[in-house]
Amino acid sequence: MHKYATFQSEDMGKDFKFKVGMEFSSLKEFKQVVKKYYILNGREIMFVKNDDIRVKVVCQKKCGFVILCSKVGGSHTFRVKTLVDGHSCDRVLRNQNANKYWVSKVVVEKFRNVGKITANEIIDDIKKTYSVGITLWTTIKGRQMAMDVIEGDGQKQHTLLYDYVTELKRVFARTTVKIKVNQPQPTLQPHFGAFYMCLEGCKEGFINGYKPFVGVDGCHLKSSYGGQLLVAIARDPNDQYFPLALAVVENECKESRRWFMSLLLDDIEDVQSNRWVFISDQQKIYFM
Numbered sequence: 033m034h035k036y037a038t039f040q041s042e043d044m045g046k047d048f049k050f051k052v053g054m055e056f057s058s059l060k061e062f063k064q065v066v067k068k069y070y071i072l073n074g075r076e077i078m079f080v081k082n083d084d085i086r087v088k089v090v091c092q093k094k095c096g097f098v099i100l101c102s103k104v105g106g107s108h109t110f111r112v113k114t115l116v117d118g119h120s121c122d123r124v125l126r127n128q129n130a131n132k133y134w135v136s137k138v139v140v141e142k143f144r145n146v147g148k149i150t151a152n153e154i155i156d157d158i159k160k161t162y163s164v165g166i167t168l169w170t171t172i173k174g175r176q177m178a179m180d181v182i183e184g185d186g187q188k189q190h191t192l193l194y195d196y197v198t199e200l201k202r203v204f205a206r207t208t209v210k211i212k213v214n215q216p217q218p219t220l221q222p223h224f225g226a227f228y229m230c231l232e233g234c235k236e237g238f239i240n241g242y243k244p245f246v247g248v249d250g251c252h253l254k255s256s257y258g259g260q261l262l263v264a265i266a267r268d269p270n271d272q273y274f275p276l277a278l279a280v281v282e283n284e285c286k287e288s289r290r291w292f293m294s295l296l297l298d299d300i301e302d303v304q305s306n307r308w309v310f311i312s313d314q315q316k317i318y319f320m
Contacts, residue, residue: 036111039065045072050099054112059087062101062110064137071130072162074123088114092128093121127164135166135174136181143182151175190224190257204232208277208299212291228292230277230299238276238300243267246276248293248312250284260284262292276300 036053039061048069056062063079066089070077075097081088086102100114138158142149151171158166166174197209212226243266250262260283264276277296281288300308 044068050112050115050117052112052115055104056101056110057108059084059101059110063087066099067129067134071127071134071164073119074125074127074163075119075121076124076128091119091121093119095119095121125163125165130158130162130164130166130170132170132173132177135170136177138162139175139178140181143178149175193224193227200229200231206232206235208235208295210295226279226281226288226291228277228279228295230296234274234276235299237268237274238266241269242274242300243269243271244307245309245311246296248310250313253280258282260288262289264292264296 036055037051038055044065050066050069056065063082066077066087076092077089077097078092079087080090081100086100089097089099091097096116097119098114098116099112101110101112103109104111135154135158139149139154142154142157151168154171154175155166155168158164193211197211200207200209208228208230210226210228211224212228213222214225215222245267247265248262249265250260253259253261260281262279262281262284264278266274266276268274277292277299279288279292279295281292
């Protein structure tokens, strides 16, 4: 039985070559590989046939290049069936295939690894890595799309908070979740104020095998909505960190710390002894 080569992502580079019979797990993977490869090599391509079972790719300069990938029988594999390789056209610097959608895929991994990257850094990196120039507008749009992929739609996620709480309570009945909503005036729309969560497993683990030591601290949330994350961390019997509870608040002040600690103490009131040791950063007051 003839064994066909399967595409491996680590093989991708300027020296990579498509071969007749090369197999891909999906047409989406094939299209991403084709676009990335020919951007790397300075060629502009277009998809002339693009459906659920096949994709045909040709050169935009009509130099004769053709590659066809289609589904293999009743399987979920897609194989290169036709390949006329070798471009006779000139290399391009401003590649139309390097659009905002392609840029977003390129910078997603950089956002995950770096966390923050400027538009000029993206332009320089893509020019160095792919030898292709992109406009500032394309860069900004692609970077925003990458941020949306990593962070998600914040506004939509806030609207799903109550559904999330309902599901948590359904699965873990003793989980404590509190949502605080602010509405300064009846005529104004309510907005998110604070969120507290202590999972049932964390609560039970602390009550049944805790060390009477709790560390409390907060940090800034680096998102478009801002806010502060408050956390309570305990120690397990092996002297390892044990997550206990967390809260998201608008800002770290006496009122928000008092709200957080009140809910935390309610959750651990089942502990037989009320003798705890609390430690907090910069000796901030976390008590009533």
